[in-house]
Amino acid sequence: MPSTLPDGDPAPPSGELPESALRRLGERPFGFYVHVPFCVTRCGYCDFNTYTAAELGPGASHRDYADTAIDEVRLARRVLGTADLPVETVFFGGGTPTLLPAGDLARILAAIDEEFGLRPGAEVTTEANPESVDPAYLAELRAGGFNRISFGMQSAKEHVLKVLDRHHTPGRAAQAVHEARQAGFAHVNLDLIYSTPGESDDDWRASLEAAIAAGPDHVSAYSLIVEDGTRLAARIRRGELPMPDDDVAADRYLIADELLAKAGYSWYEVSNWATSEAGRCRHNLLYWTGGDWWAVGPGSHSHVGGTRWWNVKHPAAYAQRLAQGVSPAHAREVLEDADREVERLMLELRLITGYPLADVAPGAKLAVARAVGDGLLEQEAFKAGRMVLTLRGRLLADALIRDLTL
Numbered sequence: 515m516p517s518t519l520p521d522g523d524p525a526p527p528s529g530e531l532p533e534s535a536l537r538r539l540g541e542r543p544f545g546f547y548v549h550v551p552f553c554v555t556r557c558g559y560c561d562f563n564t565y566t567a568a569e570l571g572p573g574a575s576h577r578d579y580a581d582t583a584i585d586e587v588r589l590a591r592r593v594l595g596t597a598d599l600p601v602e603t604v605f606f607g608g609g610t611p612t613l614l615p616a617g618d619l620a621r622i623l624a625a626i627d628e629e630f631g632l633r634p635g636a637e638v639t640t641e642a643n644p645e646s647v648d649p650a651y652l653a654e655l656r657a658g659g660f661n662r663i664s665f666g667m668q669s670a671k672e673h674v675l676k677v678l679d680r681h682h683t684p685g686r687a688a689q690a691v692h693e694a695r696q697a698g699f700a701h702v703n704l705d706l707i708y709s710t711p712g713e714s715d716d717d718w719r720a721s722l723e724a725a726i727a728a729g730p731d732h733v734s735a736y737s738l739i740v741e742d743g744t745r746l747a748a749r750i751r752r753g754e755l756p757m758p759d760d761d762v763a764a765d766r767y768l769i770a771d772e773l774l775a776k777a778g779y780s781w782y783e784v785s786n787w788a789t790s791e792a793g794r795c796r797h798n799l800l801y802w803t804g805g806d807w808w809a810v811g812p813g814s815h816s817h818v819g820g821t822r823w824w825n826v827k828h829p830a831a832y833a834q835r836l837a838q839g840v841s842p843a844h845a846r847e848v849l850e851d852a853d854r855e856v857e858r859l860m861l862e863l864r865l866i867t868g869y870p871l872a873d874v875a876p877g878a879k880l881a882v883a884r885a886v887g888d889g890l891l892e893q894e895a896f897k898a899g900r901m902v903l904t905l906r907g908r909l910l911a912d913a914l915i916r917d918l919t920l
């Protein structure tokens with residue numbers, strides 16, 4: 515949930531969607547994202563739409579937020595009509611959702627269930643900072659219907675956590691995984707960040723080994739992105755920290771894939787590994803494979819049937835709109851078929867399932883042949899009619915996608 519909003523067409527105050535979006539509603543998987551825009555402190559690298567003050571005005575403070583979010587769930591039902599729309603996945607992200615009482619998260623989830631119905635076996639995830647939960651809190655989440663949890667571990671090395679402004683001890687994330695398992699969470703993810711200034715190859719190996727030893731069934735590993743306007747960007751500009759190096763990041767990716775594969779984790783998206791298909795994040799797969807989702811919360815981006823819209827950014831403006839019975843949507847865009855195809859290629863090519871050759875635009879065929887020759891796409895999959903990235907292709911995925919979509 516990046517903190518800057520794009521431009522777009524005006525969104526109607528009713529939240530009403532164009533006919534094209536509602537056509538064939540229910541034929542694609544449907545999910546909910548719930549943004550919780552609060553953190554205790556802001557990490558220097560983070561650009562997400564999050565606030566450290568507990569009091570942000572009526573409806574937007576910690577104590578009121580669940581009711582405001584529930585108002586948007588009820589608006590979603592009015593906008594989407596009475597169509598049978600069982601929810602496949604729900605994902606609470608942030609910010610730090612677990613800064614709110616577990617009962618508040620459970621109430622928002624219950625409202626989604628009441629309005630739409632959760633499909634049996636629905637995946638219900640929350641993100642959590644490792645230091646923000648304890649066994650009692652995790653038990654309450656489980657009782658409230660959550661079955662997956664994603665902890666921001668980032669690193670197991672104290673000096674790396676310090677550069678990232680993280681406040682948990684190096685061992686806290688592993689302990690949190692253990693507590694989540696004890697509470698009955700079937701699915702647990704650890705987020706890691708690599709190529710932080712000051713991190714060595716050995717530090718990164720140690721972080722991966724600590725993550726693997728904790729026994730999650732899913733690991734996400736992201737290269738540190740230096741976002742404009744963050745404290746990290748300012749420190750790099752002042753020369754206090756070196757800029758992360760692309761070659762170092764590529765080496766770290768190779769180390770990640772090697773250690774994770776050895777430990778039984780297979781990649782299924784360029785930055786995501788799981789111990790089995792059941793461990794893959796179904797919510798993210800819904801994003802990446804053209805599903806529909808309603809995103810609740812300030813600054814959140816929704817997508818239904820080729821229409822995308824995004825809410826006003828500040829929690830106070832968001833709450834004010836909902837209190838007045840007005841949609842919090844700030845702007846929207848209706849994607850042209852050609853844009854949807856480009857997006858589809860950009861997302862699906864990053865998945866292990868790849869992208870069908872039959873759907874490649876005629877103008878891109880030469881670039882595809884070149885990519886196979888350069889070892890960026892799997893030969894066998896190519897012969898079987900799909901583009902699937904090789905390990906080298908995963909390292910160069912962004913450049914390849916640029917090549918294919920020019």
Ligand SMILES: C[S@@+](CC[C@H](N)C(=O)[O-])C[C@H]1O[C@@H](n2cnc3c(N)ncnc32)[C@H](O)[C@@H]1O
Binds near residue numbers: 608609643738740
């Ligand atoms: C926005 S956070 C929310 C989760 C939770 N607040 C936490 O930090 O543990 C989701 C994940 O995004 C990743 N992330 C955020 N900013 C990033 C950046 N600038 N570069 C790379 N990864 C980033 C981190 O791994 C983080 O765990």
Ligand code: SF4
Binds near residue numbers: 552555561564643
């Ligand atoms: S705790 Fe998570 S969401 Fe909050 S500032 Fe840090 S990385 Fe961003």
